[in-house]
Amino acid sequence: QKEVEQNSGPLSVPEGAIASLNCTYSDRGSQSFFWYRQYSGKSPELIMSIYSNGDKEDGRFTAQLNKASQYVSLLIRDSQPSDSATYLCAVYDSWGKFQFGAGTQVVVTP
Amino acid sequence: DVKVTQSSRYLVKRTGEKVFLECVQDMDHENMFWYRQDPGLGLRLIYFSYDVKMKEKGDIPEGYSVSREKKERFSLILESASTNQTSMYLCASSLGTPRRSYEQYFGPGTRLTVT
Numbered sequence: 001q002k003e004v005e006q007n008s009g010p011l012s013v014p015e016g017a018i019a020s021l022n023c024t025y026s027d028r029g030s031q032s033f034f035w036y037r038q039y040s041g042k043s044p045e046l047i048m049s050i051y052s053n054g055d056k057e058d059g060r061f062t063a064q065l066n067k068a069s070q071y072v073s074l075l076i077r078d079s080q081p082s083d084s085a086t087y088l089c090a091v092y093d094s095w096g097k098f099q100f101g102a103g104t105q106v107v108v109t110p
Numbered sequence: 111d112v113k114v115t116q117s118s119r120y121l122v123k124r125t126g127e128k129v130f131l132e133c134v135q136d137m138d139h140e141n142m143f144w145y146r147q148d149p150g151l152g153l154r155l156i157y158f159s160y161d162v163k164m165k166e167k168g169d170i171p172e173g174y175s176v177s178r179e180k181k182e183r184f185s186l187i188l189e190s191a192s193t194n195q196t197s198m199y200l201c202a203s204s205l206g207t208p209r210r211s212y213e214q215y216f217g218p219g220t221r222l223t224v225t
Contacts (some may be wrong), residue, residue: 034213043200043216044153088153090214098143098214100153 003027004091006101013083013108019076021087021104026070029094033065033072036088038103044088048074079108113137114217116201122223129188131220133201141204142184143214144168144176146197153200159184160206191224198222 005024013019021035032051036044048063050056050072056063062075072091076083089101117132133142143158145168155168157176165176173195177185184203188195198221202214 032212036216043219046213046215049213098155102150102152 002101003093003099004089004101006087006089006104008102009086009105010107011104013076013079013106015079015081015108015110017079019074019079019083019106019108021074021076021089021106022071023073023089023091023101024071025089025091025093025099027091027093027095027099028067028070030067030070030091031094032092033063034090034092035061035063035072035074036090037083038086038088040085076106079106081108081110084108114201114203114215116199116217116220118220119218120221120223122225123188123191124225125192127188127191127224129191129222129224131186131188131199131201131222133184133186133203133217134182135184135203135215135217136182137203137205137215138181139203139205139215140181141206141214142178143202143204144174144184144186145200145202146170146195147200147219148197156186191222193224196222196224 035048038044050063060077064073086103088103114135144156159178175187201217204214205212
């Protein structure tokens with residue numbers, strides 16, 4: 001079992017709709033959770049970090065964390081073609097290691 | 111803004127050559143990391159450092175070494191490059207201690223091709 005699991009996609013989303021990305025993790029003692037966006041051929045760019053249960057909003061992005069169920073999600077509202085990218089979930093686990101998921105590809109269609 | 115820079119965006123080397131990849135960050139971060147990213151395999155940690163002259167092996171350290179003589183600079187060394195080391199190499203840095211790390215910020219990456 002991988003430490004951090006994401007659906008690989010592609011997730012096709014109409015422009016203006018909400019994109020919903022999910023991530024599950026195996027280490028119950030994990031402390032910190034991050035979402036990165038990666039355009040093709042570019043390096044990952046941090047878009048959200050979340051440390052406690054609940055929702056955290058930043059512009060069109062909302063991260064949701066549920067430690068009891070061991071999942072973290074990312075919502076992208078009013079999706080734009082520029083949101084087309086691969087989104088990586090990252091978890092800082094109880095062993096002091098960053099674990100990255102394989103990423104979910106999002107395609108926003110006009 | 112955090113800035114992480116890498117010495118080259120593209121690099122072509124021959125098998126057997128010694129290769130140096132350099133990474134510099136300007137935010138006084140304690141932690142620095144080297145990853146490689148390959149299609150279908152995701153990000154894999156090669157080495158990380160939580161202080162000057164300190165280093166820890168990651169998941170795939172074989173064939174690599176690192177050097178951190180100054181806080182802002184972390185170098186990855188391929189002692190004898192091989193074709194299976196053709197990859198995208200990503201450097202990252204973060205605030206933290208040996209037991210706690212915060213957001214990682216990535217450099218632009220170096221696409222290395224070994225022929």
